[in-house]
Amino acid sequence: MDALAGQENPGSSGRPGPVLHIVVVGFHHKKGCQVEFSYPPLIPGEGHDSNLLPEEWKYLPFLALPDGAHNFQEDTVFFHLPPRSGERKTVYGVSCYRQIEAKALKVRQADVTRETVQKSVCVLSQLPLYGLLQAKLQLITHAYFEEKDFSQISILKELYEHMNGSLGGSALEGSQLYLGLSPRDLVLQFRQKVLILFKLILLEKKVLFYVSPVNRLVGSLMTVLSLFPGMIEHGLTEGSHYRPRQSIAEEDIPAVSFSLGNSPTPSQISSSKDEDTEIGQVSLVEPSRPEVSATEPEVDANGSIEYLRPPSHTSPESVESDWETLDPSILEECVTDEGEVWNLGPGPCEHHTKDTITSGSIPITVQPQSKTGQAVFTPGLISGLEEDKYGMPLAIFTKGYLCLPYMALQQHHLLSDVSVRGFVAGATNILFRQQKHLSDAIVEVEDAKLNIHDPELRKILNPTTADLRFIDHLVKHVTENRDDVFLDGTGWEGGDEWIRAQFALYLHSLLSASSQPESEKVLSDYGSAFIAMWKITHNYRVWNSNKHPALAEVNPSHPFQGNYSVSDVKLRLSHSVQSSERGKKLGNAVVTTSRNMVQTGRAVGQSVGGALISAKSAMSSWLSTFSQASTQEQQEEKH
Template identity: 65%
Template sequence: MECQSKEEPVLHIVVVGFHHKKGCQVEFSYPPIIPSAGHDSSTLPEEWKYLPFLALPDGAHNHQEDTVYFHLPPLDGQLKCVYGVSCYRQMEAKALKKREADVTRETVQKSVCVLSRLPLFGLIQAKLQLITHAYFEEKDFSQISILKELYDHMNRSLNCTSLEGSQIYLSLSARDLILHFKHKVLVLFKLILLEKKILFYVTPVKRLVETLMTILSLFPGMIEYGLADSSHYQTRRSISEDFSSPEIISADEESLSLFSTDITRTPKENEHRYDVNDPPDQSKPCNSTLDTHYIDARAEQQNLLDSSESEWETLEPHVMDEKESKMDIGHLEMFDADSGLPITVQPQSATGHGTLSTGLVSGLQEDQYGQPLAIFTKGYLCMPYMALQQHHLLSDINVRGFVSGATNVLFRQQRHLSDAVVDVSL
């Protein structure tokens, strides 16, 4: 399959730390997430406001180190999901060579995160884990040169051809999945096909995200090309905003005026109004009038159908052929050549392997067999890890369904928000 993307695969290298007053926050980003804000700015775009809580998950203090996979929605002007891999560690504050004034706790927790255009979770994690270990061994978090080298190295070594080999499945074990779930793997597979609301619950986070991604790897091409729209969702407007719009107010005023007019009718004006609680009266002519109108309308419709059929039957064969050809031409003209979604035939490359093309309906890159399936589209989300701050997405009316992972016990307690809760620890 041909590689068509020439963009750098790695977008940003981000360091997230825990502040004793502000909580999780971005401490460093290269290149800056907001160019005008600088490398050390904690300001984030609205679409990525949950990044600190995803990179440094709940209960991070209970583990010496761990790994997180997560998805971020695209920023304005971008069309594809952003894939995040985070490796976090903690160390004793007294071991630091340069201790900042805001370090007041006995331990320091930080996370090094890679935001990528490519879903190479396992491959990025293997490289990032080594760099995170070396970053902590410096014992001075102001030394950021190693992070800049990581950014340059990954952009040189990673490209879209990495999606074609087995590297995409690094750290994912289908064997362990089958041994753990046995025949229930088929149940999980079908639940995803039916686009149900599925919540995975387990700690630590690394086991959670690897279990979820291993199930998705059973779908051909799903991890490589099927998750491009898996983080797209529209935020729900509040009820106060909906009912304060000028259109709603004007409609309410109009309905109120009609209601007041109906109340002020005289008894003579309302004596012929229909009441569902009144028994049917055979002496009233209203029922017969309605029946007559209904019969007349049906008779007129039948006459139109008969006349159109008779006209079609009397047409000469060459006239019918001309009409059919015009209909075919008109049908083809409905597809705009400049719409960006042409109808294409899946070609074969010289090596015999199918090439990718953009699906007409899904917009995903599909092979000649229509894989991957367009499951994670149109509001059906895939979130390998979900932070507690994203809990509202489970009940958002704009979210059609989800396959999500969580480690906070509050998610498991609210089972009514999910169709299936998979407790991997059982």
């Protein structure tokens, strides 16, 4: 073991590879979660068994060994760490957790005092290869535990060398980037809510995913992000640029968050339904911090000074217009990456063109066709991200908008930090979900619920008729092919890549339409209120500040534009039934009425008559509302 201490990052070819460290995190009965092993050492000059952590990575043990892990035999975590001093990019972490009975160990160390031993083996990488790293890491973690002697660490050193040898050379294909992320499963579970969630993130709102165990949480969250062209490959490099809390020590964090199994018991949770900042006597309010000066400079890794004006208020609510999103001075220089760049291979948006759709008709299928060649990404002039010819990925996760697939309770303060504009984050602790005032929407993955707190925001995100056609097109193709075992991850129409291509088409068309003069009528197919709100976001302003000639080949209209038809009435009614409690009650009433009609033969006339009257009344009321909405849209178009 001592032979490994102090060794530098060798890499198989004499240069640093994409994998930075292999780390083992364990749970100590007195000290809590702590790093037990790292190769190479996390801090140069320290031994591989040092517990010391870089200040930027102080939350690493709590991310690698998740909250409530003792409830599961094994689990997987995707998490993001901020760059260390001198670096610029997010560090991508994948952790595999397992537990074993202490009596099964061949070598039981002195600090093992509990009946079970919980540990996580973690990979810290410069590449966002979540699924690929997970697949390799699960095998090694299993073998490491099968040794039943955690002092045998040679297998971890071999893992480090193997990963750098296999990942640091040739270009990586898209299938490797998206391994384990299934849009088909996402569409089958969330249906029309997938598009609402997609547009919610475009608005840079505070979105919290909630479910347990962690592997299901991070899988759902990252699958949603994979629908954005180029986002996984190049769009998350600034998504974890937050400052660890400096004002209090870790020991000052409530005891409920310090133990491995810290999911609160019912007695710890207040029975009241209010949205107070205290839950069950456990204060989650960050101690007072000195107010940030509006002219306080932000110094990046290259020594450049950037002035970022914080909001004029400290409310946790997101107000994009209060943020200074662009500094005109950066238009004069091109932001380049001085570090080594690994080729991530073709991005999904570069492989597809869209079929021409005749205005006034409802398209039956929109199928981008595959092209040969490799996507070309170049540094964005303003965003600093690696962009394709369409300006993808959008600069969503920049300037204080965070992407945290899994958040530890110790990071709770980030939800209300004035330097954080917004976030897409995942949590398993119920304390996060109960703090509704700290987010704009909560995605309950287990029940496929999307709870948007602000009624006005819900109205803005309500799907248009064209949007409903788009998502119905996706759901039908996925549903029709759900039993095709050969389609899972490899097929085209109805498959994972096909779904990503549809969302790339949707976003390209939206951007193309938004850049056209006098396109109000076209943009109404996406929702006029949504477009107005989107155009003041940071990501749209960055995109719109540069020219993207490639969009000239994209039809500047909604892929599913067209005149209203009877099919649209059915779609709207179906959406209303699925999306509202009132609609669900109406749907249940129709089902009950139908059942009674079948069972009661003698009263067929009365039952049918009553059912027709009820259905006519419900339909007339709905059509009246629909007609009013259409009239209002026409009036807005005239003005």
